[in-house]
Amino acid sequence: xxxxxxxxxxxxxxxxxxxxxxxxxxxxxxxxxxxxxxxxxxxxxxxxxxxxxxxxxxxxxxxxxxxxxxxxxxxxxxxxxxxxxxxxxxxxxxxxxxxxxxxxxxxxxxxxxxxxxxxxxxxxxxxxxxxxxxxxxxxxxxxxxxxxxxxxxxxxxxxxxxxxxxxxxxxxxxxxxxxxxxxxxxxxxxxxxxxxxxxxxxxxxxxxxxxxxxxxxxxxxxxxxxxxx
Numbered sequence: 691x692x693x694x695x696x697x698x699x700x701x702x703x704x705x706x707x708x709x710x711x712x713x714x715x716x717x718x719x720x721x722x723x724x725x726x727x728x729x730x731x732x733x734x735x736x737x738x739x740x741x742x743x744x745x746x747x748x749x750x751x752x753x754x755x756x757x758x759x760x761x762x763x764x765x766x767x768x769x770x771x772x773x774x775x776x777x778x779x780x781x782x783x784x785x786x787x788x789x790x791x792x793x794x795x796x797x798x799x800x801x802x803x804x805x806x807x808x809x810x811x812x813x814x815x816x817x818x819x820x821x822x823x824x825x826x827x828x829x830x831x832x833x834x835x836x837x838x839x840x841x842x843x844x845x846x847x848x849x850x851x852x853x854x855x856x857x858x859x860x861x862x863x864x865x866x867x868x869x870x871x872x873x874x875x876x877x878x879x880x881x882x883x884x885x886x887x888x889x890x891x892x893x894x895x896x897x898x899x900x901x902x903x904x905x906x907x908x909x910x911x912x913x914x915x916x917x918x919x
Contacts, residue, residue: 863881
């Protein structure tokens with residue numbers, strides 16, 4: 691399957707679904723990453739972009755796209771929707787993973803709202819949580835016990851954000867342990883990433899429905915000011 695993970699800022703994707711992406715890539719699924727800002731409100735944008743590039747290599751992503759929307763200024767708009775839709779089509783995404791609609795950060799919420807509109811033809815859309823996400827209602831639990839150390843390694847790549855408490859290994863592991871306990875999967879599952887379902891389609895064999903690739907059309911778009919293709 692083609693999986694597209696979307697984040698408002700560098701490190702959002704890694705915090706929310708880094709474990710799932712690492713495992714999916716190792717199983718042969720194609721991973722695509724799209725970040726809408728360069729995170730300039732939280733540090734040097736060149737450093738943050740470089741950190742994301744290193745992270746994408748560890749994940750095993752096919753492509754990393756980093757856009758140049760202004761950090762802290764994201765709003766639900768036709769421009770944002772169209773840009774996200776462009777990358778959904780470019781990735782030919784079967785599954786899109788994005789921010790939670792209930793996230794209190796306005797950038798995150800704007801990305802979540804825009805993603806839903808941009809993914810009209812995508813069969814499955816999930817939302818991830820981060821250590822600071824509030825009002826999150828998990829519906830899917832994914833075991834990342836065997837890759838929790840790799841997820842921590844991903845987060846540690848974002849050295850420019852080292853002073854932020856929610857990026858500490860203890861915070862990341864604590865949330866994953868809490869979701870593992872909540873999932874009641876079994877005693878061997880120590881760390882879990884949780885997801886909300888925004889949309890999910892399954893086939894007659896109860897497998898995730900994969901959108902026919904002929905459905906996707908590469909939309910014409912004016913030249914983008916982005917750093918990575």
